Amino acid sequence: MVIKITRTEKPKEIPKDDLALGFGKVFSDHMFLMDYESLSWSNPRIIPYGPISMDPASMCLHYGQEIFEGLKAYHGKDDGIYLFRPRKNIERMNRSAKRLMMPELDPDMVIDALKELVLLDKDWIPTTEGCSLYIRPTMIAMDPFLGVRPSNTYLFFIITGPVAAYYAEGFNPVSIYTADKYVRAVRGGVGDAKTAGNYAASLAAQMDAKKQGYSQVLWLDAIERRYVEEVGTMNIMFKIAGEVITAPLKGSILPGITRDSVITLLKSWNVPVSERPLSIDEIMEASDKGTLEEVFGTGTAAIISPVKEIAYKDKKIQVGDGKTGPLAQKIYDTLLAIQYGKGEDPYGWCMRIDK
Amino acid sequence: MVIKITRTEKPKEIPKDDLALGFGKVFSDHMFLMDYESLSWSNPRIIPYGPISMDPASMCLHYGQEIFEGLKAYHGKDDGIYLFRPRKNIERMNRSAKRLMMPELDPDMVIDALKELVLLDKDWIPTTEGCSLYIRPTMIAMDPFLGVRPSNTYLFFIITGPVAAYYAEGFNPVSIYTADKYVRAVRGGVGDAKTAGNYAASLAAQMDAKKQGYSQVLWLDAIERRYVEEVGTMNIMFKIAGEVITAPLKGSILPGITRDSVITLLKSWNVPVSERPLSIDEIMEASDKGTLEEVFGTGTAAIISPVKEIAYKDKKIQVGDGKTGPLAQKIYDTLLAIQYGKGEDPYGWCMRIDK
Numbered sequence: 001m002v003i004k005i006t007r008t009e010k011p012k013e014i015p016k017d018d019l020a021l022g023f024g025k026v027f028s029d030h031m032f033l034m035d036y037e038s039l040s041w042s043n044p045r046i047i048p049y050g051p052i053s054m055d056p057a058s059m060c061l062h063y064g065q066e067i068f069e070g071l072k073a074y075h076g077k078d079d080g081i082y083l084f085r086p087r088k089n090i091e092r093m094n095r096s097a098k099r100l101m102m103p104e105l106d107p108d109m110v111i112d113a114l115k116e117l118v119l120l121d122k123d124w125i126p127t128t129e130g131c132s133l134y135i136r137p138t139m140i141a142m143d144p145f146l147g148v149r150p151s152n153t154y155l156f157f158i159i160t161g162p163v164a165a166y167y168a169e170g171f172n173p174v175s176i177y178t179a180d181k182y183v184r185a186v187r188g189g190v191g192d193a194k195t196a197g198n199y200a201a202s203l204a205a206q207m208d209a210k211k212q213g214y215s216q217v218l219w220l221d222a223i224e225r226r227y228v229e230e231v232g233t234m235n236i237m238f239k240i241a242g243e244v245i246t247a248p249l250k251g252s253i254l255p256g257i258t259r260d261s262v263i264t265l266l267k268s269w270n271v272p273v274s275e276r277p278l279s280i281d282e283i284m285e286a287s288d289k290g291t292l293e294e295v296f297g298t299g300t301a302a303i304i305s306p307v308k309e310i311a312y313k314d315k316k317i318q319v320g321d322g323k324t325g326p327l328a329q330k331i332y333d334t335l336l337a338i339q340y341g342k343g344e345d346p347y348g349w350c351m352r353i354d355k
Numbered sequence: 356m357v358i359k360i361t362r363t364e365k366p367k368e369i370p371k372d373d374l375a376l377g378f379g380k381v382f383s384d385h386m387f388l389m390d391y392e393s394l395s396w397s398n399p400r401i402i403p404y405g406p407i408s409m410d411p412a413s414m415c416l417h418y419g420q421e422i423f424e425g426l427k428a429y430h431g432k433d434d435g436i437y438l439f440r441p442r443k444n445i446e447r448m449n450r451s452a453k454r455l456m457m458p459e460l461d462p463d464m465v466i467d468a469l470k471e472l473v474l475l476d477k478d479w480i481p482t483t484e485g486c487s488l489y490i491r492p493t494m495i496a497m498d499p500f501l502g503v504r505p506s507n508t509y510l511f512f513i514i515t516g517p518v519a520a521y522y523a524e525g526f527n528p529v530s531i532y533t534a535d536k537y538v539r540a541v542r543g544g545v546g547d548a549k550t551a552g553n554y555a556a557s558l559a560a561q562m563d564a565k566k567q568g569y570s571q572v573l574w575l576d577a578i579e580r581r582y583v584e585e586v587g588t589m590n591i592m593f594k595i596a597g598e599v600i601t602a603p604l605k606g607s608i609l610p611g612i613t614r615d616s617v618i619t620l621l622k623s624w625n626v627p628v629s630e631r632p633l634s635i636d637e638i639m640e641a642s643d644k645g646t647l648e649e650v651f652g653t654g655t656a657a658i659i660s661p662v663k664e665i666a667y668k669d670k671k672i673q674v675g676d677g678k679t680g681p682l683a684q685k686i687y688d689t690l691l692a693i694q695y696g697k698g699e700d701p702y703g704w705c706m707r708i709d710k
Contacts, residue, residue: 023501023502024412024500024501024502025500025501027412027499031411049411051408051409051410051411052408052409052410052411053406053407053408053409054406054407054408054409055406055407056386056404056406056407056493056512056514057379057382057491057514057516060416060551061415061421061493061495061551062421062423062491062493062551062554063551063554063555063558064419064421064550064551064552064553064554064555064556065555065558066416066417066419066551066555068417070501099559100555100558100559101558101559101562134501136412136417136501138411138416138417140416144382145379145380146378146379146380146425146489146491146516147378147379148554148557148558148561148587148588149558149561150558150562157411159411159412161412161501179543181543182543182544183541183542183543183544184544185544186538186541186544186577186578187538187577188534188536188537188538188577188580189537189538189539189540189541189544189556189577190552190555190556195419195552195555195556196415196416196417196418196419196421196551196552196555197419197545197550197551197552197553197555197556198419198552199417199418199419199503200418200419200420200421200455200545200550200551200552201419201544201545201550201552202503203418203420203455203456203503203504203505204454204455204456206503206504207456207505222541222542222543222544222577222578223541223577223578225543232503233503
C-alpha cells in the first residue's frame with residue numbers, strides 16, 4: 001500500500017525548550033490516517049495535523065469502540081532515529097481490536113506508516129535525553145448509527161508530539177494511594193485491552209488520590225479487593241526480600257511492553273521475578289518486617305516511576321529509605337541507554353528507522 | 356440562557372414509511388450544541404445537523420469521557436407532542452457526569468434545549484403508534500491532550516431521529532444467552548453510569564450470543580458469576596410464582612427509567628415486586644418447578660422486550676408457554692397509552708411540549 005503524502009504549507013514552530021514540553025500538549029506537523037470500510041483498510045495518507053470531520057452520531061462517541069497505543073521515537077546519541085519495540089504495540093493493538101470487535105491492522109503496514117510519519121516530522125524529535133517523540137496510534141468506530149453493535153467503518157490514525165517526562169515529578173519517587181472504593185477492571189471485562197473506557201473509569205479514583213495528596217492510585221482486584229493490579233495507568237512491581245513480584249496477566253491487567261522489557265532485563269540479571277498474585281496484606285507485612293525493598297511502576301510514558309510511600313486504609317508505609325532504589329535506577333538507566341542507542345541492545349528492541 | 360437558532364437551508368426529505376425507519380439510522384434536520392470551558396456552559400445553539408470538527412487528540416477519542424442519554428418524543432393521539440419523564444434522563448446524565456468527573460448540566464436549560472430542538476423538527480416525529488423521535492443527549496471531552504486526567508472542556512450535544520421499534524423482532528419474545536466468559540460491569544466500576552465504555556465492553560458477548568442464534572446476552576454479576584444483572588442493554592425482570600424480581604441498584608446496574616416506571620406500575624397494580632439479587636440457579640429451579648411465568652427486558656429503546664427462552668451453560672429453558680406473557684403485555688400497553696397520550700397519566704410522566 002502506498003501512503004499518499006500531503007505536506008503542510010504552514011509548518012508550526014518547533015518548541016525550543018525540550019524540558020518545558022510537558023506531556024501530550026504539543027503536536028507535530030503531520031498525521032497519518034487510514035479508513036476501514038467494506039471489510040478492508042484503504043486510503044492510507046499523511047496530511048497536515050488538523051481537525052477530523054466527525055458525524056455527531058459516530059459510534060465512537062456513543063459506544064466507546066476506541067483503542068489506542070503509546071510508543072516513542074528517540075533521537076539517538078549517534079543521531080539515528082529509533083523506535084522501541086514497535087511491533088509489540090501493534091500486536092497489542094490487534095489484541096485490543098479483537099476484544100472490542102474492531103478490525104485488525106497489518107503490522108507491516110503500520111510500521112511503514114510509523115516510519116514515514118516520524119521521518120517526515122523528524123525535526124520534532126527532541127534531542128535532550130529523557131525527551132522523545134510520543135506516538136499515539138488510535139482506532140475509532142465511525143458508523144453514524146445509534147444502535148449497539150460493532151461498527152462497520154473505522155478510522156485509524158497516528159498523531160505524534162514531542163514530550164518531556166510524563167510526570168511533573170520526573171524520575172522521583174511518588175506517594176500512592178490504595179483505591180478502596182473504586183476498581184479499574186475485572187476478569188471477563190476489558191482491563192487487558194488498551195481501550196478508552198478503562199481510562200474514563202479510572203478518573204474518579206485518581207482525583208480522590210490527588211485530593212488526599214497522592215500522585216497515583218494503586219488498584220486492587222475487583223473480586224477480593226486484596227490483590228494489587230496496576231498503579232495509575234502503569235504496571236507495578238514490588239521487590240520483597242530480593243524477589244521482584246508483579247501481577248500476572250489474567251485478563252484484568254494491561255500487558256505492558258515496558259513490563260515485559262523489565263521482566264526480561266531482570267531475568268538476564270538473575271534477579272528472581274515472579275508473576276503472581278500479591279496481596280496488599282503481604283505488602284504491609286513485608287513493610288513491617290523490613291523486607292519491602294523497592295516499588296516501582298512501569299509504562300511507556302514514564303518508563304519507571306519509583307514509589308516512596310503507600311497508603312492503605314488508615315495505614316501509611318514507607319518503601320525502603322524513601323529514595324529511588326538501586327534496582328529501579330539500574331532498570332531506568334539500562335532502558336534509557338537502549339532507547340537512546342547508547343548501550344548494547346542485546347534483544348534487538350530498538351528499530352532504527354532513518355536508514 | 357438564550358439558544359441561538361440557525362435553521363437549515365437544505366431540509367432533508369422526511370422518510371414516509373414509519374415502519375421502515377429501523378432504529379438510529381436517520382437523523383433530523385437540526386442539532387443542539389453547547390460548550391463547556393472555564394468552568395461553565397456557554398454558546399447554546401441549534402444548527403443544521405452535520406459533522407463536528409474534532410481535534411484528533413480530543414480526549415473523548417482516547418480516554419472515553421463520554422456519557423449519553425436516550426429518550427423519546429411522541430406524537431400523541433391528540434396531536435400533542437410529548438416527552439416521557441425527561442427530567443429523569445437529565446438527572447441520570449448528571450449522575451453519570453459525576454462518576455466520570457464531567458461537568459453537570461442545568462436541568463431547566465436542557466429541558467429548554469429539548470423543547471426547542473424537538474419542536475423545530477416536529478415534522479420528523481413519526482405519527483404511527485410504536486414509532487417516535489429518538490433523542491440522544493451526549494457529552495464528550497474535548498481537550499486536545501494526551502495525559503490521563505479529566506478534560507477541562509466538553510461538548511454537549513443533542514441529536515434526534517425518527518425510529519420504529521429498536522429490535523427487528525419488534526414486540527416479540529426473544530431467546531437470550533447467559534454470558535459465561537464475559538462480564539458487563541462490577542461493583543466499584545462504572546456499570547451504573549451511561550458511559551460509552553460499558554457498551555464497547557459488551558460487544559464481544561453480544562456477538563457470541565448472535566453467533567449461537569440468540570438475540571441478547573443475559574449478564575451475570577462479575578464477582579460470583581451467579582446473579583442476573585441486565586439483558587443486552589436493558590434491565591431485566593423475572594416473574595416467579597407471582598412475584599416480579601429484578602436486580603437491585605448496587606453499582607453495577609444501570610438505573611433504568613423504564614425499569615423505574617415498570618416498578619411503579621406493578622406496585623400500583625398490587626403485583627409483588629422485589630429488587631433483590633436473583634441467581635441464575637433460582638431461575639433454572641423455578642423453570643423446573645413450573646413457576647417461571649414471565650421474563651422481560653425494560654428499556655427506553657424497546658420499552659418491553661419479552662423473553663421466551665434462556666440458555667445457560669448446556670441447559671436451555673422455555674419461559675411460560677414461549678409467548679408474550681399477560682403482564683408484559685399489560686405493562687407495554689399501559690406505557691404506550693401513557694406515552695402517546697391515550698391513557699391516563701396518573702404520575703405526570705408525560706411532558707407536553709407543544710403548548
